[in-house]
Amino acid sequence: MQLSRPPSQPIAPAILDALPNPPLPEAVCPRRTRQQLDLMLLAIEALDLGGAEAMLTAAKELELQSVIKNRVSFWRLRATNPLRRYSQRRPLTLTEAKALVFMTCHLARRMTVLIRQMLLVYDQLLEKQLPLEQHIRLASYLERFRAHFRSRMNPKRTAVIAYNSDEKLNQLAMSLLGQLLFCTGAAGAQRFWSSLFDGEAS
């Protein structure tokens, strides 16, 4: 019997072909891409208490097990984020990034109503100049996001030091929430994917 390809390289799931390979100088994800993917997943975790479990379930539902095999390999993909405390020095391949994009969009779509509602509430609270703590759901999202961010990101990094106050982290959390909303759309995955390589294409 002859193998058509070495067994160490699993066949990429067909779903990933929906996203075109961007014209990059190298076929690995640039720094900003890795950072943004991890932060979006961090926002999902802050939204959903069982987010980490839901992500692994989503990988199964989307049949991405060949890329995201288990909890550890999933963590290793996310830890390619250079801001992480235990940042991995391995590259993130385009196939792996596509899998993370589909997972993000899949989970965000499930929470579309919640995301919309929280963005509307945020606008209203800002308009009335009320503190964000007025809305319990929004406040708990922001609090959890801040806690996740501070516990997992390397405080020595300049990019992390920039988020040294609650207000700045809240702003980051809200902008990620808005970006998650755009992932829920009909072409959300394509738009998110394309935006990840803005300013990186050759």
Added chain:
Amino acid sequence: MTIQRQYSLPNCQLVIDGLSQDAADVTGRPPMSVVTHVECRVAGHDRPLLGGKELLESLVKAVSAYAQEYLSGIPHPAARLKHRGIPELVQLQRIDTNLHRLTVQSQVDNPTGKDQAKLYQMPTTPAAQLDLTTVQLFDMVEAVDQFFADAQTLPELSLNLTPLSKRFAAAQEPIAKRALPAALGLSGLTVAAIALFYVPNPPNRRPQPIAANPALNQPLDSATPSPTGIATASPAATVAVSPSASPSASPSASPATTLASPASPKSVVVASPLVSPAAASPAIASPNGSQAGGSQEIDAILNTAPEIREPGKLDSIIVALQSKLYKGWNAKPPQSFTTKLEYRVGVAENGDILGFKFANDAALTYVKETPLLDLRYNPTGATPSPVPVAQLLVIFRPDGILEISPWHGTTETP
């Protein structure tokens, strides 16, 4: 055949009226190929955006580019500009973190969409301006995406997403911000240069000959003179004086003479100064050996013994020493050295020379021509009692003059 397509979302409704060229297909959903009228309503804004095909094309392009800008944070020029720098009919701009301004440039007062040519040539005057929240913007993007996904409405328009190239990212930071580090560095250098211009030059201090002599800081037995320092002296003498090499000194010197003598009588004459110190080497070596053994004592005396510093006592000691040394020196054969011989001499209160160290290289070479070795007081006891000691600088000058001064007095004054 007139067709209407609607894409409705909670905050945005996109209605496209158009014609199908394929009139025969009545049963199914005929493809729309010509747009006659476009209407875009946003919740909370009374006036809808009205227009024709140009509005639709510009709207979908701007909205699509702006959505990518929102996701990546990198400005997309396509959200505002057409290809050649002409402002786009529909423009989107961020005015706050969660507020987005949509501007339609030309007045579209044309509900039936009949004079599209006129619309195209309209001057660009802001006609409509809508401020959208993020959720409203998303609904508009979603309406556009649903329109793109609908293959039966204007199939030639489709979603075309490409990431921006590097040159757009580079332009993201304003030039002022990028030039700041360079400007700071340059101005810092200028300020430093001006400040240092007014600082006076440090005074040029000549190195002191005594302080520069390494033999001072080392114990005597390790102070083998360097070949450069003794360049005036003969090489055989160097070997003879160094205590460790003294046994081998005479054999090494004698072959030199035997080798030199058969060559020519002249060379023997040349070699004779070589021979005489070599022949004298045992004579030098013996006091040298005792000196080497006593060098630690000298160090101990010079470093630890209480020092006589009173000027009156020093003067009397100097006078006593001077007469003693002159007497000894006059008894010696005429001196052959051409440079000053400097010694650091430790003298007891009664004028006895307790010990001395060489302060320059010539002093070591010509020590036998000075009366110091003869006049040195050899302590009889095993350990010398810690008598007070005056430390003096004694200089034997080649012209037969003796200079004596307090050691510390000479080092402190330049």
